Amino acid sequence: MIAYIMCFMLFLVGLYGVITRRNLVKIAVSLSIMEISTFLFFALVGYIDGGVAPIVDPADPAKVYVDPLPQALVLTAIVIGLATTAMLMAVIIRLYRKYGTFDIREIKNLRG
Amino acid sequence: MNPLIPLFVVIPLAGAFLIMIIGRFIEEFNKYFTSLVLLFLTCISFYFLFTTGEKIFVYKVGGWEPINSVPIGIYMVMDGFTVIVVCIINLIGFLSAFYSISYIKRYTAGNYFYALFCLMIGGMNGVVLSGDLFNIFVFLEISVISSYALVAFGVEK
Amino acid sequence: MKGMTIIVKKTTQLIAGMIFMYGIYVIVHGHLTPGGGFAGGVVIAGSFILVTLANGGDFMKLLKEESGTTIVESLATILVIVIAVSGFLFGTKIFFNNFLPKGIVGHLVSAGVLPLYNIFVGTEVAASIFIIFLSLIIFKEESKG
Numbered sequence: 058m059i060a061y062i063m064c065f066m067l068f069l070v071g072l073y074g075v076i077t078r079r080n081l082v083k084i085a086v087s088l089s090i091m092e093i094s095t096f097l098f099f100a101l102v103g104y105i106d107g108g109v110a111p112i113v114d115p116a117d118p119a120k121v122y123v124d125p126l127p128q129a130l131v132l133t134a135i136v137i138g139l140a141t142t143a144m145l146m147a148v149i150i151r152l153y154r155k156y157g158t159f160d161i162r163e164i165k166n167l168r169g
Numbered sequence: 170m171n172p173l174i175p176l177f178v179v180i181p182l183a184g185a186f187l188i189m190i191i192g193r194f195i196e197e198f199n200k201y202f203t204s205l206v207l208l209f210l211t212c213i214s215f216y217f218l219f220t221t222g223e224k225i226f227v228y229k230v231g232g233w234e235p236i237n238s239v240p241i242g243i244y245m246v247m248d249g250f251t252v253i254v255v256c257i258i259n260l261i262g263f264l265s266a267f268y269s270i271s272y273i274k275r276y277t278a279g280n281y282f283y284a285l286f287c288l289m290i291g292g293m294n295g296v297v298l299s300g301d302l303f304n305i306f307v308f309l310e311i312s313v314i315s316s317y318a319l320v321a322f323g324v325e326k
Numbered sequence: 327m328k329g330m331t332i333i334v335k336k337t338t339q340l341i342a343g344m345i346f347m348y349g350i351y352v353i354v355h356g357h358l359t360p361g362g363g364f365a366g367g368v369v370i371a372g373s374f375i376l377v378t379l380a381n382g383g384d385f386m387k388l389l390k391e392e393s394g395t396t397i398v399e400s401l402a403t404i405l406v407i408v409i410a411v412s413g414f415l416f417g418t419k420i421f422f423n424n425f426l427p428k429g430i431v432g433h434l435v436s437a438g439v440l441p442l443y444n445i446f447v448g449t450e451v452a453a454s455i456f457i458i459f460l461s462l463i464i465f466k467e468e469s470k471g
Contacts, residue, residue, distance in 0.1 A: 112360065115432040130303055136364055136451075137310045143458045144317060150462065154469055172414070183407045186400040193397070 060101050067094035081149050081159045085142065092138045096131045103127040173213055174228040174245050177255065177298060178308075180206060181291030185284040192280040199283040200270045206287065207263035210294075214256045221252050227300070244300030254297045262290045282322060289315040327463060329382030338380040345373040349452075356444035357437045363444045367451025374456050378463075385467050392460045399453035402446045409442060 071094060074087025103124035111125040149159075156164050184206045192199040226247040233242030247255075266286065273279050292312030299305050329335065352359075353366030383391075430436060 110360075112358075113431060132364060133303075133307060137307070139455075140310075140314055144314065146462070147465075150465060179407060179410070183404060186403045186407075189400040190397060190404070193393075 061098060064094050064098040064101065067097070079160050079162055081152065081161060084161075085145050085149065088145070089138070089142055096134060096138075099127050099134075100131050170228055171226045171247075172228070173217075174226060174247055174298065175230065176213065177210060177259075177294040178291050180210065181287040181294070185287040185291070188280060188284045188287065192283075199280055200266075200273065203266045203283045203287060204263070204270065207259060207266050207290065210290075211256075211259045211263045214252070214259045217247065217252050218256055221247065221249060223249070243304060245298050246300040247298060251297050255294060258290065258293050258297070262286075276322075278322075282319070285315045285319050285322075288312075289319065327382050327384075327467065330380050334380050338376055342373045342377050345376070346370060349373065349448075353444055353448040354441065355434070357440045358432065358434070363447030364451055366444075367448040368455060370448065370452040371455035371459075374452070375459050378459070385464070388460055388464055388467070392457060392464065395453050395457050395460070399450050399457065402450040402453065406443065406446045406450070409439060409446070413439070 068091055071087045071089075071091035074090065075084055078084055078087065103126065105121060105123055108121045108123040109119045111122040111128070152164065153159060156167055158164065184202065188199045188202060191202075228245040228247075230243040230245065235241065266283075269282075273282060276282065289312050292308045292315060295308030296305055296312065299308060349366050349369035349372075351366075352361040352369060353363060356362035356366070435441075
């Protein structure tokens, strides 16, 4: 139970970063922290008491394995998050080339 | 287990990457290939429109049968509502690709446009054909990221 | 873009080969240990990015590298789909069927087509991330000169 509350606190840390920072690159990093907190929550849902990591060792078979399905889903979601972050970085570089600054308050005022 | 169902997703995906390779060497390849691929998909979707009455076609990818009646593996489902949406997607995609044969002459990067267009059609087909929530998420992300790049497209000549 | 000082160049000459070999290890043992296609592909792309950052390169050389890497990425994706379709042709009519013989649990050459999928997906992911990096650098070079 305490692990799920920690994931939610990580989400709130990322949300604080998106709202209050002025530099565009810091906003992108905080968005990535929010995505990572949801991946952690999703992988923790599949935990079974007394289970080991779901890798079969033929010399030492265990009885109870942790559920591997959420881990596979999180692997796919990490790759999708990478693609979204790469697209965000391309937009940020384009904005810097046009306005000459990374500060969002100045970009809002310029309206070039 | 109708083997024509996963063709809706596999053929646009393979076509997009074939366009990226062969389009560098042959000039006019990308336009006509895209129109041919979408014409083929439209014909298959009309075939399903006329043979799907009340039946539900289920395709299990990889052949994984359910264990203790719990389904494992990826399922692709085609029922009455799905076949109407698949017909709409492929028909309008074919008409757009056919119109763009002469319109794309104004832009310089024709290869990228047709590859992204095929990926977007394949992603949209996957959204309506998938049988569980996670595959809806995966195909939604494929189609949405391709549409981001298509919205920002274009260096005019 | 300019390269870096001679200390950085000598260090990357020593280390980049080891990072590449570690990435290949993570990809090929994907059915025995955690890792597989995605994670190993990212490690291999890291070694390529390290060599490009340390040595620099002018505009024409980067453009040629980008066009070659795009062909490698598209070829790897087409090979993944060819293996999936060849499961359709060999006997039963199912895509993504596992048709090669599965060996003994725990050996390197086992589990049918899974190591082949891992290798091609790893190549494709490495090529994609290297193309993202090269596109951002070419974009910056265009605006300067």
